[in-house]
Amino acid sequence: MLDRRMHFCPPVSRDRVISDFPKCYNPKACLQEKDDWNSQAKMACKERAERQQAWDRLKMSKAVVVGDLNVGKTCLINRFCKDVFDRDYKATIGVDFEIERFELSGIPFSLQIWDTAGQEKFKCIASAYYRGAHVIITVFDMSDIRTLEHTRQWLVEALRENEPNACSVFLLGTKSDLMSPEMRASLERDAVKLASELQAEFWMVSSKTGENVNEFFFRVAAIAFEDAILRDLEGTATQSIGQGDIIRASLETTPNKEVKKTCC
Numbered sequence: 001m002l003d004r005r006m007h008f009c010p011p012v013s014r015d016r017v018i019s020d021f022p023k024c025y026n027p028k029a030c031l032q033e034k035d036d037w038n039s040q041a042k043m044a045c046k047e048r049a050e051r052q053q054a055w056d057r058l059k060m061s062k063a064v065v066v067g068d069l070n071v072g073k074t075c076l077i078n079r080f081c082k083d084v085f086d087r088d089y090k091a092t093i094g095v096d097f098e099i100e101r102f103e104l105s106g107i108p109f110s111l112q113i114w115d116t117a118g119q120e121k122f123k124c125i126a127s128a129y130y131r132g133a134h135v136i137i138t139v140f141d142m143s144d145i146r147t148l149e150h151t152r153q154w155l156v157e158a159l160r161e162n163e164p165n166a167c168s169v170f171l172l173g174t175k176s177d178l179m180s181p182e183m184r185a186s187l188e189r190d191a192v193k194l195a196s197e198l199q200a201e202f203w204m205v206s207s208k209t210g211e212n213v214n215e216f217f218f219r220v221a222a223i224a225f226e227d228a229i230l231r232d233l234e235g236t237a238t239q240s241i242g243q244g245d246i247i248r249a250s251l252e253t254t255p256n257k258e259v260k261k262t263c264c
Protein backbone atom coordinates (compact mmCIF):
# COMPACT_ATOMS: atom_id res chain seq x y z
CA MET A 1 0.00 0.00 0.00
CA LEU A 2 1.29 3.48 -0.86
CA ASP A 3 2.18 5.67 2.08
CA ARG A 4 -0.36 8.53 2.09
CA ARG A 5 2.20 11.06 3.34
CA MET A 6 4.08 10.84 0.04
CA HIS A 7 1.16 12.51 -1.77
CA PHE A 8 1.07 15.58 0.47
CA CYS A 9 4.63 16.81 -0.28
CA PRO A 10 4.76 19.47 -3.00
CA PRO A 11 7.55 18.77 -5.51
CA VAL A 12 11.01 20.12 -4.70
CA SER A 13 12.23 22.96 -6.93
CA ARG A 14 14.34 21.59 -9.80
CA ASP A 15 17.40 23.58 -8.76
CA ARG A 16 17.35 21.82 -5.38
CA VAL A 17 17.57 18.30 -6.77
CA ILE A 18 20.95 16.75 -5.96
CA SER A 19 21.74 13.58 -7.88
CA ASP A 20 25.50 13.15 -7.48
CA PHE A 21 27.33 13.42 -4.19
CA PRO A 22 28.68 17.03 -4.22
CA LYS A 23 32.44 17.50 -4.23
CA CYS A 24 34.38 19.13 -1.40
CA TYR A 25 36.14 22.47 -1.86
CA ASN A 26 39.65 21.45 -0.81
CA PRO A 27 40.57 17.75 -0.37
CA LYS A 28 43.14 18.79 2.27
CA ALA A 29 40.31 19.96 4.55
CA CYS A 30 37.27 17.89 3.85
CA LEU A 31 34.96 15.70 5.93
CA GLN A 32 34.47 12.95 3.36
CA GLU A 33 36.69 12.43 0.35
CA LYS A 34 34.49 10.30 -1.88
CA ASP A 35 32.61 10.54 -5.17
CA ASP A 36 29.43 8.70 -4.28
CA TRP A 37 26.89 8.24 -1.51
CA ASN A 38 27.55 5.80 1.29
CA SER A 39 26.58 2.39 -0.16
CA GLN A 40 24.34 1.44 2.79
CA ALA A 41 22.47 4.76 2.60
CA LYS A 42 22.20 4.51 -1.19
CA MET A 43 20.75 1.01 -1.03
CA ALA A 44 18.23 2.02 1.65
CA CYS A 45 17.06 5.01 -0.45
CA LYS A 46 16.74 2.85 -3.55
CA GLU A 47 14.73 0.19 -1.77
CA ARG A 48 12.34 2.74 -0.27
CA ALA A 49 11.91 4.50 -3.62
CA GLU A 50 11.16 1.18 -5.36
CA ARG A 51 8.57 0.29 -2.77
CA GLN A 52 7.26 3.89 -2.87
CA GLN A 53 7.58 3.89 0.88
CA ALA A 54 8.24 7.06 2.85
CA TRP A 55 10.75 7.23 5.69
CA ASP A 56 9.35 7.06 9.23
CA ARG A 57 9.73 10.79 9.60
CA LEU A 58 10.21 13.57 7.10
CA LYS A 59 13.96 13.92 6.86
CA MET A 60 14.93 17.24 8.45
CA SER A 61 18.29 18.41 9.76
CA LYS A 62 19.33 21.54 11.58
CA ALA A 63 22.34 23.63 10.55
CA VAL A 64 23.49 26.43 12.85
CA VAL A 65 25.58 29.30 11.48
CA VAL A 66 27.86 30.99 14.03
CA GLY A 67 30.68 33.53 13.95
CA ASP A 68 31.68 37.10 14.80
CA LEU A 69 29.42 40.01 14.01
CA ASN A 70 29.68 41.41 10.49
CA VAL A 71 31.38 38.32 9.01
CA GLY A 72 28.50 37.82 6.57
CA LYS A 73 26.30 35.06 8.04
CA THR A 74 22.99 36.69 7.11
CA CYS A 75 24.22 37.60 3.62
CA LEU A 76 25.32 34.01 3.06
CA ILE A 77 21.90 32.61 3.95
CA ASN A 78 20.09 35.30 1.99
CA ARG A 79 22.19 34.62 -1.09
CA PHE A 80 21.38 30.92 -0.99
CA CYS A 81 17.73 31.06 0.07
CA LYS A 82 16.59 34.27 -1.68
CA ASP A 83 19.36 34.96 -4.19
CA VAL A 84 19.82 38.51 -2.90
CA PHE A 85 22.77 40.47 -1.52
CA ASP A 86 22.46 43.47 0.82
CA ARG A 87 25.44 45.84 1.06
CA ASP A 88 24.17 47.44 4.26
CA TYR A 89 24.90 45.83 7.60
CA LYS A 90 21.87 45.09 9.77
CA ALA A 91 22.74 43.21 12.93
CA THR A 92 20.86 39.96 13.54
CA ILE A 93 18.97 40.25 16.80
CA GLY A 94 18.89 36.85 18.50
CA VAL A 95 18.21 34.29 15.78
CA ASP A 96 16.37 33.79 12.54
CA PHE A 97 15.94 30.72 10.36
CA GLU A 98 15.11 29.55 6.87
CA ILE A 99 14.03 26.11 5.68
CA GLU A 100 15.30 24.85 2.33
CA ARG A 101 13.84 21.76 0.71
CA PHE A 102 16.00 19.43 -1.37
CA GLU A 103 15.65 16.12 -3.10
CA LEU A 104 18.60 13.79 -2.68
CA SER A 105 18.80 10.28 -4.07
CA GLY A 106 15.09 10.63 -4.87
CA ILE A 107 14.18 11.39 -1.23
CA PRO A 108 12.80 14.76 -0.05
CA PHE A 109 14.94 16.41 2.60
CA SER A 110 14.65 19.71 4.49
CA LEU A 111 17.47 21.73 5.96
CA GLN A 112 16.76 24.29 8.67
CA ILE A 113 19.43 26.98 8.42
CA TRP A 114 19.72 28.99 11.63
CA ASP A 115 21.26 32.45 11.45
CA THR A 116 22.56 33.52 14.87
CA ALA A 117 23.67 36.90 16.15
CA GLY A 118 27.41 37.59 16.29
CA GLN A 119 27.05 40.55 18.63
CA GLU A 120 28.09 39.79 22.20
CA LYS A 121 24.94 41.30 23.71
CA PHE A 122 22.70 38.86 21.77
CA LYS A 123 24.86 35.80 22.33
CA CYS A 124 22.93 34.46 25.30
CA ILE A 125 19.74 34.44 23.25
CA ALA A 126 21.37 32.88 20.20
CA SER A 127 23.22 30.16 22.09
CA ALA A 128 19.90 28.70 23.29
CA TYR A 129 19.28 27.70 19.67
CA TYR A 130 22.56 25.81 19.16
CA ARG A 131 20.95 22.74 20.70
CA GLY A 132 19.94 19.88 18.40
CA ALA A 133 22.29 20.90 15.61
CA HIS A 134 23.36 18.31 13.04
CA VAL A 135 25.65 20.75 11.27
CA ILE A 136 27.66 23.66 12.68
CA ILE A 137 28.95 26.26 10.21
CA THR A 138 31.58 28.51 11.79
CA VAL A 139 32.02 31.59 9.65
CA PHE A 140 34.91 34.05 9.37
CA ASP A 141 35.54 37.10 7.21
CA MET A 142 38.51 36.48 4.92
CA SER A 143 39.36 40.18 4.97
CA ASP A 144 39.67 40.17 8.80
CA ILE A 145 42.08 37.52 10.09
CA ARG A 146 40.98 38.02 13.72
CA THR A 147 37.63 36.50 12.88
CA LEU A 148 39.36 33.28 11.80
CA GLU A 149 41.03 33.02 15.21
CA HIS A 150 37.65 33.47 16.89
CA THR A 151 36.03 30.52 15.07
CA ARG A 152 37.57 28.08 17.54
CA GLN A 153 35.69 29.67 20.44
CA TRP A 154 32.43 29.83 18.47
CA LEU A 155 32.75 26.13 17.74
CA VAL A 156 33.49 25.22 21.36
CA GLU A 157 30.34 27.06 22.44
CA ALA A 158 28.16 25.45 19.76
CA LEU A 159 29.49 21.95 20.46
CA ARG A 160 28.93 22.40 24.19
CA GLU A 161 25.17 22.42 23.56
CA ASN A 162 25.22 19.18 21.55
CA GLU A 163 25.92 15.48 21.99
CA PRO A 164 29.55 14.44 21.34
CA ASN A 165 30.13 13.52 17.66
CA ALA A 166 26.57 14.53 16.73
CA CYS A 167 27.56 17.41 14.44
CA SER A 168 29.36 17.81 11.13
CA VAL A 169 31.47 20.96 11.26
CA PHE A 170 32.25 23.40 8.46
CA LEU A 171 34.74 26.29 8.54
CA LEU A 172 33.62 28.90 6.05
CA GLY A 173 35.52 31.97 4.83
CA THR A 174 33.30 34.73 3.38
CA LYS A 175 33.92 37.82 1.22
CA SER A 176 36.36 36.07 -1.12
CA ASP A 177 35.60 38.84 -3.65
CA LEU A 178 37.67 41.21 -1.49
CA MET A 179 40.81 39.08 -1.70
CA SER A 180 43.65 39.14 -4.22
CA PRO A 181 44.71 35.69 -5.49
CA GLU A 182 47.87 35.88 -3.33
CA MET A 183 45.93 36.80 -0.20
CA ARG A 184 43.44 34.04 -0.89
CA ALA A 185 46.17 31.43 -1.22
CA SER A 186 47.90 32.50 1.97
CA LEU A 187 44.67 32.61 3.97
CA GLU A 188 43.56 29.26 2.59
CA ARG A 189 46.74 27.68 3.97
CA ASP A 190 45.99 29.04 7.47
CA ALA A 191 42.33 28.06 7.26
CA VAL A 192 43.07 24.52 6.06
CA LYS A 193 45.43 24.06 9.01
CA LEU A 194 42.80 25.24 11.45
CA ALA A 195 40.07 23.18 9.77
CA SER A 196 42.04 19.99 10.28
CA GLU A 197 42.57 20.87 13.95
CA LEU A 198 38.84 21.49 14.34
CA GLN A 199 37.95 18.40 12.28
CA ALA A 200 36.00 20.70 10.02
CA GLU A 201 35.57 20.98 6.27
CA PHE A 202 36.86 24.23 4.80
CA TRP A 203 35.11 26.37 2.15
CA MET A 204 35.49 29.92 0.87
CA VAL A 205 32.60 31.83 -0.68
CA SER A 206 31.41 35.24 -1.74
CA SER A 207 27.80 36.15 -1.04
CA LYS A 208 28.30 39.27 -3.13
CA THR A 209 29.17 37.42 -6.34
CA GLY A 210 27.55 34.13 -5.32
CA GLU A 211 30.84 32.24 -5.83
CA ASN A 212 30.61 28.75 -4.27
CA VAL A 213 27.49 29.53 -2.24
CA ASN A 214 25.22 26.94 -3.88
CA GLU A 215 28.03 24.40 -4.05
CA PHE A 216 28.67 24.89 -0.33
CA PHE A 217 25.05 24.42 0.74
CA PHE A 218 24.60 21.42 -1.56
CA ARG A 219 27.54 19.82 0.15
CA VAL A 220 26.12 20.64 3.59
CA ALA A 221 22.73 19.22 2.58
CA ALA A 222 24.27 16.02 1.18
CA ILE A 223 26.36 15.34 4.28
CA ALA A 224 23.45 16.13 6.62
CA PHE A 225 21.08 13.95 4.58
CA GLU A 226 23.43 10.99 4.51
CA ASP A 227 24.01 11.29 8.26
CA ALA A 228 20.23 11.38 8.81
CA ILE A 229 19.69 8.24 6.74
CA LEU A 230 22.48 6.40 8.55
CA ARG A 231 21.09 7.52 11.93
CA ASP A 232 17.69 6.24 10.89
CA LEU A 233 19.10 2.88 9.81
CA GLU A 234 21.13 2.60 12.98
CA GLY A 235 18.02 3.43 15.03
CA THR A 236 15.96 0.82 13.20
CA ALA A 237 18.63 -1.83 13.65
CA THR A 238 18.97 -1.05 17.34
CA GLN A 239 15.21 -1.08 17.83
CA SER A 240 15.05 -4.57 16.41
CA ILE A 241 17.32 -5.79 19.18
CA GLY A 242 15.18 -4.08 21.79
CA GLN A 243 17.22 -1.03 22.82
CA GLY A 244 15.83 1.29 20.20
CA ASP A 245 14.26 3.86 22.45
CA ILE A 246 17.44 4.55 24.38
CA ILE A 247 19.74 4.84 21.37
CA ARG A 248 17.20 6.60 19.18
CA ALA A 249 16.53 9.18 21.87
CA SER A 250 20.20 9.99 22.14
CA LEU A 251 20.71 10.13 18.38
CA GLU A 252 17.66 12.10 17.49
CA THR A 253 17.33 15.82 17.88
CA THR A 254 13.85 16.68 16.74
CA PRO A 255 13.57 20.37 15.79
CA ASN A 256 11.44 22.42 18.16
CA LYS A 257 8.30 23.29 16.24
CA GLU A 258 7.25 25.85 18.86
CA VAL A 259 10.15 28.15 18.05
CA LYS A 260 9.24 31.51 16.52
CA LYS A 261 11.05 32.55 13.34
CA THR A 262 12.68 35.61 14.89
CA CYS A 263 13.37 35.73 18.58
CA CYS A 264 14.96 38.33 20.80
Ligand SMILES: Nc1nc2c(ncn2[C@@H]2O[C@H](COP(=O)(O)OP(=O)(O)OP(=O)(O)O)[C@@H](O)[C@H]2O)c(=O)[nH]1
Pocket (backbone or CB within 6 Å): 067, 068, 069, 070, 071, 072, 073, 074, 075, 076, 086, 087, 088, 089, 090, 091, 092, 093, 116, 117, 118, 119, 174, 175, 176, 177, 178, 205, 206, 207, 208, 209
Ligand atom coordinates in the same frame (compact mmCIF):
# COMPACT_ATOMS: atom_id res chain seq x y z
N1 LIG B 1 32.24 42.36 -0.23
C1 LIG B 1 31.46 41.53 0.46
N2 LIG B 1 30.76 41.98 1.52
C2 LIG B 1 29.99 41.10 2.20
C3 LIG B 1 29.90 39.75 1.84
N3 LIG B 1 29.08 39.13 2.71
C4 LIG B 1 28.65 40.08 3.56
N4 LIG B 1 29.20 41.26 3.26
C5 LIG B 1 28.97 42.54 3.97
O1 LIG B 1 29.34 42.37 5.32
C6 LIG B 1 28.45 43.09 6.18
C7 LIG B 1 27.94 42.16 7.26
O2 LIG B 1 27.12 41.14 6.69
P1 LIG B 1 26.02 40.35 7.55
O3 LIG B 1 25.62 39.19 6.73
O4 LIG B 1 24.96 41.26 8.01
O5 LIG B 1 26.89 39.91 8.81
P2 LIG B 1 26.49 38.94 10.03
O6 LIG B 1 27.61 37.99 10.23
O7 LIG B 1 25.15 38.34 9.79
O8 LIG B 1 26.42 39.97 11.25
P3 LIG B 1 25.61 39.80 12.67
O9 LIG B 1 24.15 39.71 12.33
O10 LIG B 1 25.92 41.02 13.47
O11 LIG B 1 26.11 38.59 13.36
C8 LIG B 1 27.37 43.70 5.30
O12 LIG B 1 27.67 45.06 5.07
C9 LIG B 1 27.48 42.90 4.01
O13 LIG B 1 27.10 43.64 2.86
C10 LIG B 1 30.65 39.29 0.70
O14 LIG B 1 30.64 38.11 0.29
N5 LIG B 1 31.42 40.23 0.06
